[in-house]
Amino acid sequence: MTSNDIVMLEGGPLVDAAGLEDAVGWTLKPEGLCKDDACVIVNDRDALFDGDRIDVTAVASLLDRPATTDIESGLVAIGAPREQRRAAVNDMKAPDFVLPDIDGLPMNFSDHRSKKRLLVAFSSW
């Protein structure tokens, strides 16, 4: 089971180290921003901090993910890494996703790999 890489945070964009890992799955280490064995070099470390807290939207930007903050409510939305959409629009490769079916059971798009798939986006509106 994969999960979609979108995040909704309450309480504003400033988080501590544990909050950062919860939100985006990456941690800030001396060698950079790291996840598993991969690290992204951080050129301007100070730019990620507000006092001793980390600005999760600055980290999102470094990870090439869009983010927005609604200051009044403190909600922060972080989108999927842009490379996922670029795979679709530039490289014609279908990004995977997981969504609940109409009865609430999760389904991965990739469960149907090795078949031709007609993907139909529709709505009630």
Add this chain to the structure above:
Amino acid sequence: MIAVAIDEDVEAVRAGCDGITYPVLIDAEHIVAELYAISNVPTVLMIDEDDNIVQPNWSAYASDTFRELTGIDSEKQKDHIRAWAKDGTLRMSPDEAKGVVGDLSAEEEEARLVFRVAAKLRRDGDTDGAERNFERANALAPNDWTVRRASQPLRGINPFGDAFMEIYTEFNEAGRPYHGVTGH
């Protein structure tokens, strides 16, 4: 076939699903609209056995309900789909298909996130906060139907009434922007 409702109203979606045997997924957060740069419905993609998008975002219809507005013959579209299913015949060559879906603009991308914030505030009972964010999302992407029209039922607006013509008129004036291809 996999149908994805860009919609959080499960019961409204279910009402249209009598007798359907293929999966119908509920995309309340508009994840697919973000990942595939989908700006309106219906949008159809053909994806092959190896995850290659062989028909990118295509404004294709199951019936001729909207033919007066679109001029599109849904039977011709369904013939293309049947031909692909049967023997792999494609409507567009790979060279033609590549690059026909423009990436989202920074505003369209942000509008999707702001919409997500608005929808959460609405579900949490913060009507004013929801409205503030729906308005911001709509200002960022006024011609994106997955943002502006999708917000209407969540704001108590009938998406099939005068509000439809308002969006449709602006959309036409803007040159009918769509992330994908239209036509038979």
